[in-house]
Amino acid sequence: MKIEQLIEQIQKKQSFLCIGLDTDLDKIPAHLLSEEDPIFAFNKAIIEATHHLCVAYKPNTAFYEAYGIKGWSALEKTINYLNENYPEIFTIADAKRGDIGNTSTRYAKAFFEELGFDSVTVAPYMGKDSVEPFLAFENKHTILLALTSNQGAYDYQTNMVDGIELYKKVLQVSQAYQNSKNLMYVVGATKASYLADIRKIIPNSFLLVPGVGAQGGSLKEVCHFGMNKQIGLLVNSSRGIIYASNTIDFAKEATVKAEELQQQMAEELQSMR
């Protein structure tokens, strides 16, 4: 997907909501467990209930891999369902991959070609030749981890290197990678005030912002510090929406929660004009 299509969708839906499909058999409504593929049945119901309110879906691969082949199959069905029914929606494989050159190319093929995602999250630790293979794919997007939303982010990401924090160096250095126009970045909402500094380094890039809601981040702050002329934000919510209820009404409750966030986003988009 071209970035312009994503921006157009954001304007049209008045939403920059990404919904995380972290589907867990221990948390989905019990009545779905008798389905042939409960994971896919759940995802499909969530998608049907929320696709008009969000612009992106983000399955986290860990939740699928934990169920082996059955899980991988559910992931494949989910991305196929999205691509067939809602091709305008941006899809993110939250996989946090990264390896030496020829191996990263394999991961890129897995997510961009074999599964058909628009984007994949990638870890920066192995440097340039572990990231550039992902960037070589046209109209596909590589979402590099910069500043994550967990406590462990302070272990290394905020360490000072060459006079700046490591995550800022990741932003700077990666901007010089070949095809860096295909880069987006993960920046946790729990550290929203950091966004002002981040925008000085990467004014134009899209940011994927996890951690709003369950992890405590504020949408207002994220918008205040992180929004740019092209919006430049995808704000993710997972558990707050998909597990809003675990009864027969789970999809309806997911709509309610997604709508709440979409409304807040619409207000932010209006006030930004």
Next chain:
Amino acid sequence: MKIEQLIEQIQKKQSFLCIGLDTDLDKIPAHLLSEEDPIFAFNKAIIEATHHLCVAYKPNTAFYEAYGIKGWSALEKTINYLNENYPEIFTIADAKRGDIGNTSTRYAKAFFEELGFDSVTVAPYMGKDSVEPFLAFENKHTILLALTSNQGAYDYQTNMVDGIELYKKVLQVSQAYQNSKNLMYVVGATKASYLADIRKIIPNSFLLVPGVGAQGGSLKEVCHFGMNKQIGLLVNSSRGIIYASNTIDFAKEATVKAEELQQQMAEELQSMR
């Protein structure tokens, strides 16, 4: 697997060779392509030809994911084959995973429980709460990326933080993680001279050393700087062994190449006494 069992196997086989199963349909012998599962057929033949010469196998998950469900199924068959026929062999899922706490637990379950690997490689960027969930599994091993064998290693890993290189900080900080006894580390052989410094920080940990052979590292140097009282080394070779030939004789040629390395390793083990 307990670490003592790995050491016992090294002594018995006089080898600390790990064979990387980076199985690529474009590189395996053409006659295997008509098999029902060419990837597994290749892996099985390589395992049969080399299991007496090595102590570990390391499938890189990227190569399997690139083929979707078929690939994941071949990975499952491979690990099942190893666990059923050669339970004494140490198995490594080279997956370079890592995510926030509850998600890392999912990855750990995927590789340790669902697939049944003895170990998995993990990226350090997200810090403590992304690594400790892996360490919580008893008799399972978490192989943390420290200093990788690629050029991009110099992008961040060798940056100075708090007066030491980032990869050394990763070694130090991770040693304080809960259950750090379950940690091993990836240290590239192309940087063998770094091993002396590394051993000052982690004298007792096992190191997984890629980059001998195809990537240019020297086995002699790795042993000189990296070996400890418990050997403490797993030296990996992938392409040099599994793609030694792509004719009908590929398995025989793999035996020859694995034997060459095993012989060199036996010499190093002898000279160390």
